[in-house]
Amino acid sequence: MSKVEKVVIIGSGPAGYTAAVYAARAGMEPVLYQGDQPGGQLTITTDVENYPGYPEGVQGPQMMIDFQKQAERFGTRIINGMVTAVDFSTYPHTLTIDEKEEVKAQTVIISTGASAKWLGLPGEERLNGMGVSACAVCDGFFFRGQEVAIVGGGDSACEEASYLSNICKKVYMLVRRDEMRASKIMENRVRKAKNIEILWNTEATEVLGDKEVEGVKIINNQSNEESVLDVKAFFIAIGHKPNTDIFKNYLDMDETGYINTIPGSTRTNVEGVFACGDAQDSIYRQAVTAAGTGCMAALDAERFLAEKESELVEEKN
Numbered sequence: 001m002s003k004v005e006k007v008v009i010i011g012s013g014p015a016g017y018t019a020a021v022y023a024a025r026a027g028m029e030p031v032l033y034q035g036d037q038p039g040g041q042l043t044i045t046t047d048v049e050n051y052p053g054y055p056e057g058v059q060g061p062q063m064m065i066d067f068q069k070q071a072e073r074f075g076t077r078i079i080n081g082m083v084t085a086v087d088f089s090t091y092p093h094t095l096t097i098d099e100k101e102e103v104k105a106q107t108v109i110i111s112t113g114a115s116a117k118w119l120g121l122p123g124e125e126r127l128n129g130m131g132v133s134a135c136a137v138c139d140g141f142f143f144r145g146q147e148v149a150i151v152g153g154g155d156s157a158c159e160e161a162s163y164l165s166n167i168c169k170k171v172y173m174l175v176r177r178d179e180m181r182a183s184k185i186m187e188n189r190v191r192k193a194k195n196i197e198i199l200w201n202t203e204a205t206e207v208l209g210d211k212e213v214e215g216v217k218i219i220n221n222q223s224n225e226e227s228v229l230d231v232k233a234f235f236i237a238i239g240h241k242p243n244t245d246i247f248k249n250y251l252d253m254d255e256t257g258y259i260n261t262i263p264g265s266t267r268t269n270v271e272g273v274f275a276c277g278d279a280q281d282s283i284y285r286q287a288v289t290a291a292g293t294g295c296m297a298a299l300d301a302e303r304f305l306a307e308k309e310s311e312l313v314e315e316k317n
């Protein structure tokens, strides 16, 4: 039989790397699979000013490089691979990597995070990467000096609209209600920017263009008045979906797919499987809370292994 790992960590955001630091320092020899976006969501953000310990702030990608280095320093094996399937019906648990290789694990820590949501508009998928984007920080640069639109009224949309306002000529911000969900400080930043125009009660209905974005059709959902924004890019910042599809046959989840954990712990309904970070958190969704739950998951896994070991010793006696 192939080697059974003590702990396999799935995902490489703040939750996964923090779990790795704790598990490695506890001698659990963790293996961490990075997934298809090594470093997670923070690699597509700019300034992080609310992570304690960085009084001057830090760039998201740099922070994730630091997290990875810290996990590696204590011996975590970090593997650039994707867990494509799991089987939690037998113990030890089985994970399939990149649809080929199988790995067995006594404990599994899920830190797969969440991914950007899309609107599903005509033209959106076709023009993805040609002016349609869910990451202003990644793609805004290509539209410097031009007019662009962004959808959403949360903190992400505000942050990205502010970012775009520094490089683009004009930013239309489409908010579907007459108020934002964003925190006041973020909203005020957007309201103060001279080149951001907020279009309240406004929704996009189609992205226009053949090989690149040539405009966006919009509708005012109060007056039903339709018009076209002459923009070269269309950014979407309407929230995220947890990356938990591969676990749905085994784990209890809420209706959106966030994994349910036993209150006060990171334990799931399956023995030896723990969940941390945004995959199980629809409320706080912060780097620091993700890191905190990553620590909890490693401690919970360590305790679980210790209990299993003492059960085995008792059985032998």
Ligand code: NDP
Pocket (backbone or CB within 6 Å): 050, 119, 151, 152, 153, 154, 155, 156, 157, 159, 176, 177, 180, 181, 182, 203, 237, 238, 239, 240, 283, 284, 285
């Ligand atoms: P949120 O869920 O907070 O906001 C989503 C926004 O998109 C809402 O305004 C929502 O409108 C709108 N929306 C959703 N679906 C549609 C749709 N189909 N059409 C049009 N608009 C739509 O997501 P965020 O990604 O903004 O934030 C997630 C979490 O991350 C939050 O807790 C936030 O505070 C945090 N965050 C913090 C940051 C920071 O502190 N620097 C930066 C970014 C995020 P409606 O309100 O009508 O539902």
